[in-house]
Amino acid sequence: MSNYQTGLDFAKEQDANDTLSGYRNLFHIPKDQHGNDTIYLCGNSLGLQPKATKNYINQELADWAHLGVEGHTQAANPWLGYHEFLTNNMAAVVGAKPIEVVVMNTLTANLHFMMVSFYQPTDSRYKIVIESDAFPSDKYAVESQLRHHGYNEKDGLILWKPREGEELLRYEDLEAILETHGHEIALIMIGGVNYYTGQFFDFKRITKMGHAHGCMVGFDCAHGAGNVPLNLHDSGADFAVWCTYKYLNSGPGSLGGCFVHERHAHNNKLNRFTGWWSHNKETRFKMRDDFDALPGAEGWQLSNPPILSMAAIKASLDIFQSVSMEQLRQKSIHLTGYFAFLLKQLGEDVIRIITPENPDERGCQLSIQVKNADKTLHKRLTQAGVISDWREPDVIRCAPTPLYNSYQDVFYMVERLKEIVNKPAN
Numbered sequence: 001m002s003n004y005q006t007g008l009d010f011a012k013e014q015d016a017n018d019t020l021s022g023y024r025n026l027f028h029i030p031k032d033q034h035g036n037d038t039i040y041l042c043g044n045s046l047g048l049q050p051k052a053t054k055n056y057i058n059q060e061l062a063d064w065a066h067l068g069v070e071g072h073t074q075a076a077n078p079w080l081g082y083h084e085f086l087t088n089n090m091a092a093v094v095g096a097k098p099i100e101v102v103v104m105n106t107l108t109a110n111l112h113f114m115m116v117s118f119y120q121p122t123d124s125r126y127k128i129v130i131e132s133d134a135f136p137s138d139k140y141a142v143e144s145q146l147r148h149h150g151y152n153e154k155d156g157l158i159l160w161k162p163r164e165g166e167e168l169l170r171y172e173d174l175e176a177i178l179e180t181h182g183h184e185i186a187l188i189m190i191g192g193v194n195y196y197t198g199q200f201f202d203f204k205r206i207t208k209m210g211h212a213h214g215c216m217v218g219f220d221c222a223h224g225a226g227n228v229p230l231n232l233h234d235s236g237a238d239f240a241v242w243c244t245y246k247y248l249n250s251g252p253g254s255l256g257g258c259f260v261h262e263r264h265a266h267n268n269k270l271n272r273f274t275g276w277w278s279h280n281k282e283t284r285f286k287m288r289d290d291f292d293a294l295p296g297a298e299g300w301q302l303s304n305p306p307i308l309s310m311a312a313i314k315a316s317l318d319i320f321q322s323v324s325m326e327q328l329r330q331k332s333i334h335l336t337g338y339f340a341f342l343l344k345q346l347g348e349d350v351i352r353i354i355t356p357e358n359p360d361e362r363g364c365q366l367s368i369q370v371k372n373a374d375k376t377l378h379k380r381l382t383q384a385g386v387i388s389d390w391r392e393p394d395v396i397r398c399a400p401t402p403l404y405n406s407y408q409d410v411f412y413m414v415e416r417l418k419e420i421v422n423k424p425a426n
């Protein structure tokens with residue numbers, strides 16, 4: 001770890017030796033006002049567009065133009081089962097078996113659909129645990145599920161909080177919650193990589209703790225999918241959801257992914273909301289049969305797949321298929337380690353990194369608290385061609401992604417941050 005060096009030469013040398021450096025050229029890099037590549041560190045919010053995406057979508061537009069409804073069966077990639085083209089590659093990205101994964105709906109919608117099945121409160125066991133700084137959509141979703149079942153969120157929601165003066169969550173505090181309230185908790189739903197701090201949780205550990213107390217356990221992996229190896233199957237989690245527009249580079253508002261553990265694949269007793277796409281493929285179009293759930297995650301689908309969005313996901317997953325998450329992770333750990341090393345040179349009186357120092361407990365993102373900063377810092381960084389993400393009151397979040405970011409991106413980001421903090425705005 002400590003062989004990092006501060007000079008530009010080091011960054012150039014790392015880029016020259018990076019076996020994944022060619023992937024950057026597969027993406028459109030947004031330009032600044034001078035026509036130069038921006039330093040795009042916002043893949044945690046919206047991943048960049050693969051150059052191939054347009055062709056994948058154009059293929060479907062052309063088939064629709066030429067074939068009309070016949071495209072369902074005659075298109076080059078027949079639309080009827082289009083989601084199946086995504087399953088194996090998506091399963092590899094999140095570390096699941098194909099039967100455990102489906103691409104459908106959008107993220108928050110999937111979270112609700114999963115809770116229909118995995119949040120089944122009873123009078124004595126109805127509470128939900130979520131991390132206190134959960135992404136707002138997740139918090140609203142679990143609160144509304146509580147209300148939907150007639151519970152009060154003040155009483156029904158248990159927050160796993162950082163200790164006074166800390167930002168990161170400690171497992172012993174979750175264990176303490178479970179010791180006291182475990183028998184009342186129906187569901188533990190945690191953001192697998194916290195969107196704010198970048199803390200990457202130990203899914204296996206949390207799942208084991210939850211199951212030991214009889215709770216269902218699910219993860220929102222919006223900030224994990226395509227960023228860190230999630231090993232969802234081995235984690236034993238009951239369900240997981242994620243989106244495809246962050247690290248999975250599939251376009252604004254694109255569809256979500258959903259994981260249902262294999263142990264639930266054939267459980268027809270689980271309550272679920274259904275539609276014709278959750279029904280047995282063999283008899284789906286007879287339209288008269290009683291409902292017959294598909295096994296596995298596919299059995300949670302409702303609607304026929306939106307092909308244009310899925311074409312963008314296919315374009316992206318075909319890139320992921322050519323490089324393993326392990327390879328990406330290896331570069332990511334080194335690249336983010338380099339980023340942390342350079343930031344530390346600015347001094348503790350200027351910045352503080354909130355994200356865990358241990359690479360096993362974070363993905364590529366660093367959340368950087370800048371002393372005495374306000375939103376003008378973010379504006380000045382943007383003007384300097386650094387695309388990052390701001391969170392009030394004083395935190396910038398930067399995510400050097402191993403697919404398209406370089407060591408020089410990271411070097412220049414820190415150079416520009418240094419210039420800005422050393423030269424107060426006039």
Ligand SMILES: *Cc1c(COP(=O)(O)O)cnc(C)c1O
Binds near residue numbers: 137191
């Ligand atoms: C990005 C993100 C969302 C956004 O949800 P959508 O339904 O896709 O709008 C929700 N939860 C988390 C944890 C996120 O990171």
